[in-house]
Amino acid sequence: MQVEDQIQISDLINGWMYRDLGAWDKLRGLFHADGTIEVTWFEGAFGDFVDASARMGRSALRTKHLIGSPVISAHGNRAIVETNAxxxxxxxxxxxxxAAHNRFIDRAEKRNGTWKLLRRESVYDMGSFTFPSGxxxxxxxxxxxxxxxxxxxAYLLEQSGFPVRRVFATRGSGLERMMKAEARDWLLG
Incomplete structure (x- = not known):
């Protein structure tokens, strides 16, 4: 993988801050048009996720994502990216x-010379409540x-009107192992 490719992929991961800033067009540009996302409160097409995120941004729920440095595994025009957040x-x-600690597991693909995300999933490692006013x-x-x-x-999301409809991958779970195995198969596919 070329340094330029690593930089382009890292920029996609860091671009998640566009969600926190409400820069919806820039957020939309991180993913291919056929991109999908699965996180606690949303599963589906990435474009629909951006619209739903804009609705969340108008609610009483505020979010901030602190993004770590991505670990990139590439094969040809495909890459798997795992990032602490x-x-x-x-x-x-x-x-x-x-405050919830998670890892994004992203599939990135280079099309027409440009890397964009194709699929984002999340593994949840740990979390706790905070009480800003007592x-x-x-x-x-x-x-x-x-x-x-x-x-x-999940509790905070549901109390804010954003239901969590199923069980998601947690650290060391069978769902995490399956997610990573499917991502590896896709990478080498």
């Missing part, structure tokens, strides 16, 4: 927030419906 969220009406009661039974690794994030 921290999702910081705060619902200003509820006085409740969370301790707030949480419904323990609602929290317990989700794996501990992202239970605080």
């Amino acid at each position: 921290v999702i910081v969220a705060d619902n200003i009406e509820l006085g409740l927030g969370c 301790v707030v009661e949480v419904a323990r039974d609602a929290v317990a419906r989700h794996p501990r690794e992202y239970a605080a994030l």
